[in-house]
Amino acid sequence: MNATLTKEKAVTGPEITDRHRRRRLFLVLLSRYGTLVGLAAMIVVFSIRSPTTFLTLPNFLNILNQSSLTAIIAAGLTMTLVVGEFDLSIGYVASFAGLLVVGFIARDSLPVLIGVPLVLLIGAAIGTTSGFLVTKVRINAVIATLGVGTILTGVGFAYSAFPIAAGVPAEFIQISLGKLLVGIPNPIIIMIVVLAILWIILNRTDLGQKMQAVGGNIEAARLSGIRVDRVKIFAFATAGVCAALTGILLSSLLGSGTLAxxxxxxxxxxxxxxxxxxxxxDGEFHIVGTLVGVLIIAVGFNGLSIFGAPTFFQPIFKGAILVLAVGLSTLARRYAKA
Structure with missing residues (x-):
C-alpha cells in the first residue's frame, strides 16, 4: 500500500507543477495583455453590431479626435506618476489656462501666436510651483496640488467670473477645428506629437532613465547622485504644460473661455x-499604456453613444472598467508571482 501511495505522489507531483506553471503563464499574459484584449474585444463587438456606423474611417477619426485632449493631459499626469507623485491640479490648470488664453486673445487683444505660448509658459510655471512645494517645502503632493488647483479657481473667478465668448478670432478656433494633413483634425496631430515627445523623453533620454529610477527607488536614486528634486519638478512642470495645452485646445473647440x-x-x-x-x-506607468487606456474609454463611450445608451451609462462604464481592469491586473500579478 505504501508503495502505491509513493507511486501516486510521483505521478501527481509533476502534474501539479505543470498545472501551476500553466496557470502562472496565463495570469502573467492576462496582467500584461488583458487591457489590449479588452480593447480589441470592444472593437470587434461594436463592429459586428454596427458595421456601417462604427467600422468606418470617419468614426475612428472621431474617436481619436474626441480622445486627443484626454490623451494629452493624461500623458502629462503619467510623468508625475512615473516619479512617484500625484498631481490633482491638472483639471484646474486646464480650466484656468482655457479661460486665460481666451481672455488674453479676445479681451486683451494679444495675437494668437503670443497668447498661446504665454499660457503654456504659465502652465509650466504652475507645475513648477507645485513641484517646488512638494520637493522643497515637503508638502504632500495630494495636498499641495489640490491647494494649487483651488487657488487657481479663485484667481480665475477674479479674472473673469463669466464666460468669455465675444471677440474670439477664427484663427484661434481653427486650432482645434482645422485640419492640416489629409483631413486629419489638428488635435489628433498635436496629440501624436506630444505623446511622441514624452515617450522619447521617458525611454530614450538620460532624464527619462532618471525619472524611472526616482519612481522605482527614490533612496537608491538619491544615493546614485540623481538630483531627485529637479527630476520631480520637471515632471510637475511637464504636467502643467500638458494641462495648459489641453485647456487651450478645449477653449478653441468651444469658442469661449469658461472656468471649470x-x-x-x-x-x-x-x-x-x-x-x-x-x-x-507589471503596474508601471508609461506613455503607450496611457494611450491604450484613453482609447479603451473613448471606444466604449463611442459604442455606447452609437447604440443609444443613456448618458448616465458613461460614468458607470468608466468607473466599472477602471476597477475591473486594474483589479484583474493586480490579482493576476499577485498569483503569477506566487
Missing part, C-alpha cells in the same frame, strides 16, 4: 493612466 470647463478631465486622466499601467508592463 476642463475640471472633468482629472478623473478621465487618472482612469486612463491607471488602465494603461495594466498594459504591457
Amino acid at each position: 470647463a476642463a475640471d472633468g478631465y482629472l478623473l478621465d486622466a487618472f482612469a486612463a493612466v491607471f488602465l494603461g499601467s495594466a498594459t504591457l508592463r
